Amino acid sequence: MKYDDIIHRCFRCGYCKLTEDYTDFNCPPYRKFRFESYSPGGRMWLIRAWLNGEVQTSKRFQEVLYSCTMCANCVEHCIFSFSDDLVNIFTAAREEMVADGNLPPTVRDYLKSLHTYGNPYKAPAEERGAWANGLSLDIYDDHDYLLYVGCVGAYDERGQQITRAVADLLVKAGVSFGILGSEEICDGNEAHSLGESGLFEMLARQNMALFEDRSVTRIITVDPHAYNAFHNYYRKLGANFEVFHYTQILADKMDALRLSRRTRETTITYHDPCYLGRHNGEYDAPRRILNACPGTTLVEMESHKSSALCCGGGGGNFFSDILGGGEESAARIRVRQARDAGARIIAVACPQCAKMLEDAIKVEELQDHLEVADIAEIVSKVL
């Protein structure tokens, strides 16, 4: 396995489980399961034991491996020099498991759908552009930017609402962009994180060929997962286009939007998506947008920026749900953190986070106190 020359170096000291200031445990599977086996260090030791034949492939081991949300809290807070490779090590172990062909059923089903249909929803490819119906958006043709949507933003009903809000805002901000509509192809971020490197590479090369064919040089993504794939993984395959998350474009266009004051002052907290924050270091652009919205008071949750708690949907868990629910699930803890911060709205910049947190609010019965809104939706309300 890749990285097997360093995997023994984990000391299991546990910094990886914590926030920057040690206030709380911040590793989603460890917080939920609490057995040391589910901590990053436990996972490291078990992967090594698995490679050595000391533990076997089992439902439990699969759960240990796939409940990890790849949120990179461990990468951020491990104090050793190999910290940058922690998520890469977990990905490499998943690749080994894929190669063995012995996967958790929900992971297997996700990958099968992606392979067969090109998306996890088993939906026809021609419906991929349905989110744009009625918006009069251009198909990409020599625009400044390609707006790349991703599977959740294209097929999921809630995701579509967010995508439409993003597209509408970009139009109003005067950004020159086009879309691919039904020709868009899955970015493959989740295939990568679930260990299906072959499928990921196939999707990446298809996308790169498509972008090259259309002369795409700059991409705006709705979804941080796609942003992460393009920004980090595609480049290793030779991609040379520029990629931006939509908040990075919008943050510099706020002056171009004619914002009006909210009728009521609203307290908002921002939930950092892992694939925008810890994985790619973008913490400020979303906050700049929110701070520019009249009538908005931005408050921080105790765990934020590099110490933000994941919503639980990363690393493929949005689809596979290996992490699962329960009172100590990351999403439920996160909405309680937002409530404790005094927020009325949790601002998100990721359709997957939006879905995870909205579900958690319902289970926590916080609907009367808290709602989730994408940043694009928040800005739209003050136009």
Place this chain on the structure above:
Amino acid sequence: MEIYDSLCHIVGTNYVSCEPEDLFIYSRDSGAQAPRHVDFVVMPKTVEEVQQVLTLADAQKIPVTPLGGGFSLSALVVPQQGGIVLDMKRMDRIIEVNELSRYAVIEAGVSQAALRAYLKKHHPRLQHSTPEAPPTVTVVGNALIQGHGHITPRYGINSDMINSMEVVLPTGEICKLGSAALSPSWYTRGPIPDLPGLFIGWFGTTGVVTKLSMKLYPRPRYRDVLVFSSDDIDAIPEVIFELTQLDLLEDFFLITQEKPDWMNHIFYVVIVSAHFEEELALKINTFKNLGHKIGGGNRIRVVDNLHPALRTRFLDVPPKAAVAADFRKGGGFEYSAAILPFDKVPEAWRKGIDIAHRHGMIASYVHQVLTCHSIMFGFNYSFNRADEADIDAARQAIDESNRVTLDLGGMIWKGETGAQQLTMKKMDPNTANLIQKIKKAMDPNGIMNPGNWEVQ
């Protein structure tokens, strides 16, 4: 499966495991000791659940090993005879902080990090004694193994800071000790018979501590570090005596490492704290002046231009000591911790270097002066976890270090099974028998972490 079902009935299915993966993790720690068998891992949430688990285990004669952070490095909480590992980390409530009387009542699973963060947020004028360990280790576990923290030179080792406790006896009774036995205020340990002593230093062989009241102390606003260096091993006792004689220390380490070359000196790391800037400056200057006077000014010299990374390493609470411990970059570390009187340090220093060299290692020391009376002298061995021969060499070096400690008249802190057996063998026979009698009286079926503090 009957036992498993009963445990699930007590704490819930989600918090009992006999899965091979969990047993693998709980059957070993980060030190050099060989893995040992575990049958169940159980994570209770309440004292009543602990009580029911112990009652079940006592009736079935199943060994129980209570686990805090599990970072003793000497496998103290890896069962020697299988059975149940009672992982206490779900009991993580900070129940009370009494600011005026300066104490905190916490459950057994509260980590150093959690208490420190809580105090910083809600009681910023107070602090607890934080050990030189990762922030995930538990406050209770550290106190019960007679650990020491960053304010130990001033206030004593962490077990001295215990006021009151709640314990579950092996036979299932729940007892409150110290002032908690007769008062809602858990503010003092005496003046009644010192029953908390029956659970301190016993490595979980007499019962399970579920709650603890720890003393809190004023948190000074300013801290700084001053480092002296020397190459005179024989002068160490005199230097320690003189530096501690000032009675102004917050923390005090002796550090060395043979590689890199710049580390190959004796470093005296003096940490001072103060409520006022002037007070801090006065203390620093006082120590500098003292350094010029000890032994006529020839014993130690001030290290100017201390590297910022070292300054951070010394002033961080807790420090990121794990990085320094992993100087072999092999993911393994264990140390034999000798509690020594100051006058024995030079001999231990030389013998430790000899042991390291004989096992092909470089010598590396981090010693913490505990109070004005003793030092924790750490014979440090970093090893490559992927190399069985290296691990074995570390085990042998630890055993030899243990023997040196006892030969010098020292005592071994939180020693692994072998160290405990050496200690029991050297101990006054009547004392060793008393330990056995107490254990038998408290734990008639011998279920609590058996194999520890036993005469072979």
